[in-house]
Amino acid sequence: MNPNDPSRSPAATSRTTASRGLQPNLAQALEPFGFALRGGFKPLPTEAIPPLPDGTEAVTVLMVGNSGPAMWQAFSESQEATDGQPHPLNRWTRRTVDAIATSVGALALYPFDAQPAWPFQRWAARCEPVHASPLGLLIHPQYGLWHAYRAAIVLGADLALPPVPTGASPCQSCFDQPCLRTCPVAAFSASGYQVETCASFLEKPEGADCLQRGCLARRACPVGVNFQPSPAQNGFHMQAFLRAAQSK
Numbered sequence: 001m002n003p004n005d006p007s008r009s010p011a012a013t014s015r016t017t018a019s020r021g022l023q024p025n026l027a028q029a030l031e032p033f034g035f036a037l038r039g040g041f042k043p044l045p046t047e048a049i050p051p052l053p054d055g056t057e058a059v060t061v062l063m064v065g066n067s068g069p070a071m072w073q074a075f076s077e078s079q080e081a082t083d084g085q086p087h088p089l090n091r092w093t094r095r096t097v098d099a100i101a102t103s104v105g106a107l108a109l110y111p112f113d114a115q116p117a118w119p120f121q122r123w124a125a126r127c128e129p130v131h132a133s134p135l136g137l138l139i140h141p142q143y144g145l146w147h148a149y150r151a152a153i154v155l156g157a158d159l160a161l162p163p164v165p166t167g168a169s170p171c172q173s174c175f176d177q178p179c180l181r182t183c184p185v186a187a188f189s190a191s192g193y194q195v196e197t198c199a200s201f202l203e204k205p206e207g208a209d210c211l212q213r214g215c216l217a218r219r220a221c222p223v224g225v226n227f228q229p230s231p232a233q234n235g236f237h238m239q240a241f242l243r244a245a246q247s248k
Helices: 010-020 022-033 070-076 088-103 120-125 178-182 195-202 205-213 231-247
Strands: 036-041 060-067 107-109 147-155
Touching: 022 036, 022 060, 022 070, 022 088, 036 120, 060 120, 070 088, 088 107, 088 147, 120 147, 195 205, 195 231, 205 231
Parallel strands: none
Antiparallel strands: 036 060, 060 147, 107 147
16 A cells, blocks of 8 residues: 555545435435435536535535325425415425535535536436436436426536436337427427416416316326325316416
């Protein structure tokens, strides 16, 4: 053993030892809030990932997301869910994940806090076997369309990351494509998503089912049906979408 090897210095050894338990510790801290680590990536030199609060360069980025009902249950019990202020889910997510990131000296980034927005969908594709669906949402082989990426945790530690599983999109073998045939106003097509058409429909009485229980086209997807959220959660997201569309 070379005593002059910088990798064997006390500081380097300390960083290595600390990083070994970093992912399990983060996963454990996120779990009570219904969040999970959804893979990670090493940022390229050309990517403008900001440094950590102490000035350390970003070395590893871990994606934080959710699927299933756990996150909604935790959020529903929060102060943000009932305080009547705008963007309750975003505010709760920031408060929750910021505290966890700060506890390990990391930085949290969010899909809603930058202009232009951080490229969360591109980052996600580097971490998990997700693909663009005909609805424009990323489809996951297990969760289908019922998942989301809520934050990214930027670390200065060089964490070992498992290889990303590969596989074709579930949409390639879905010949019926019910998602494209179910929308009552044909807002989805091969040419893209007609946001104004969708929003206009949601404002009408006949759009109540989509507005209150979630997008019919999204609910028609046969993948990941066991992860479909409750009507309350789906309605929350649809109403937030409609408010955003009306404000433009």
